[in-house]
Amino acid sequence: MQLDWLKPLVDLEGPFACATLDASNIDPTSRSHRLASWGSARRDLERSGADDATLDALDAALMGDANGVGERTHVACASNGSLLLDIGIEGRPRREGASFGPVPRLMDVVRGLDGKETYAVVKLDREGADIEVIDPTGALVSATDVTGDHDELRKVAAGGASQRRFQARAEDSWKRNATQVAAELDRLVRRIRPGVVFLEGEDHMTSYLVEQAPGALADRIVRLDTGGRAAGTSEAAEVTARDRELARLRAERDARLIERFGDATGAGSAVEGWDAVQAAIAKAQVAHVLLHPDVWERPDSAATRDGGSNHDEDALLWALAPVGAELSLVAQPFEAKDGIGAILRWNDASTPQA
Incomplete structure (x- = not known):
């Protein structure tokens, strides 16, 4: 974070x-x-x-x-x-x-x-999309209704060449509407930079949109099978699906961070333990601090503080802010003395080795 x-x-x-x-x-x-x-x-x-x-x-x-x-x-x-x-x-x-x-x-x-991020929810159908952006607190940041201007929306069983022509015109309208939604989403991604764009709706429409999505948007898209704009769509199912994906993305983030800490430790660019991390913070060496679940999941850290320990998460947070370091509460256990490790920006001969 x-x-x-x-x-x-x-x-x-x-x-x-x-x-x-x-x-x-x-x-x-x-x-x-x-x-x-x-x-x-x-x-x-x-x-x-x-x-x-x-x-x-x-x-x-x-x-x-x-x-x-x-x-x-x-x-x-x-x-x-x-x-x-x-x-x-x-x-x-x-x-x-x-x-x-x-x-x-x-x-x-x-x-x-921690572990939460701004995300967009796109409920797509043949006519366009409803787009909402939610921030890490769960608050609505923006809501947009994109309605395409291509209205040949239904395939018509007219028979023969006419049927093929109507079908082609309908599919062309769907693609054009998906293109307009993709353009609006691209503008939104550039302006607000959500970490994830959840895409819900009919398979062919979501496929059209993905085909039209520029790289920055395409990299953020996670497709869900929870119905989109359709009447009767279960809101509870949508929330469950999003939460499941956000949890998966957090687990992937944690795994990458633990691997990065391990690599930094091997290269001598990391420290572990409260004393070593605090010393590195004092010298503005720290780029990223990792806290083990045994530390940050304690039900109450007040007893630790009152007992005279220097294992004070609030003081740690206060010290990290001015040096521009990140802090992550890692949900997966990892090896680090006292349940705390730090990846460093730089090290020298005075830096204790992890």
Whole structure:
């Protein structure tokens, strides 16, 4: 994960008050749960020394309109009376809670977003397509309706040469409409750069579109067999199919990253273990940090921090942001001391060997 979203906070003066709430919007009891959770978190922050202006900034963010429907996580962070971060993420939080201190507790955001990416959904039929772009939080970025201007859409059983002529005209219209959809998608890919373009619809129409897709678009297309624009298409089946493909793509990403870490280790361009990684971060050597599931899947890292350990994921995140390094929560186990490794931009004689 790129940490550009965190850079604007790094130069700000703390302390920082952050809260993570279950903001699921499922039934009439959802809001009362959110109110109770925030009430408890606010009292914790007050006892920790957070000022009223900062708490009021969090209150305005966390108690506003529900951030989406379904299972949601809401993370907000404020300092000195100003709201600094306000983000809703798909899925329930691993834990709810609040923190107040010199480093904002934002690993909950990373846990919610790591492995996710912006993607497009294209529901295609003979007339055109409905195109939606979804960002990593699950929010709708854009929605476009592309309707082709070629309307000879149906094959007609007229018989003889007439039938062949009508069929050819219909197929030509379908191809031209698919070409228009491909052109719009190409513009969208260049502008928004979604990581995946999910293509749903009739086989011949999706084939026409793939044939017309320029390279940057073609490389992102994943075809699904979930119906597209057709009436009665199961939304649940569509979501399941997309989630399955996103999980597969994440697994492929993790496998490539683990292999890259192994190659870098062999070449002396990687370090492992908390002390070595932190030393490399301090020298701005780090290009990419990998965290093992045993580290980032712990149900609560507070006990580790309170116990005096320097294995503090939030502090790690805070240190990585200004050096422009990436962070990945790898879902597959890999060999690394303390469950943490880093691929380096450069190394020298002072760099400890992994």
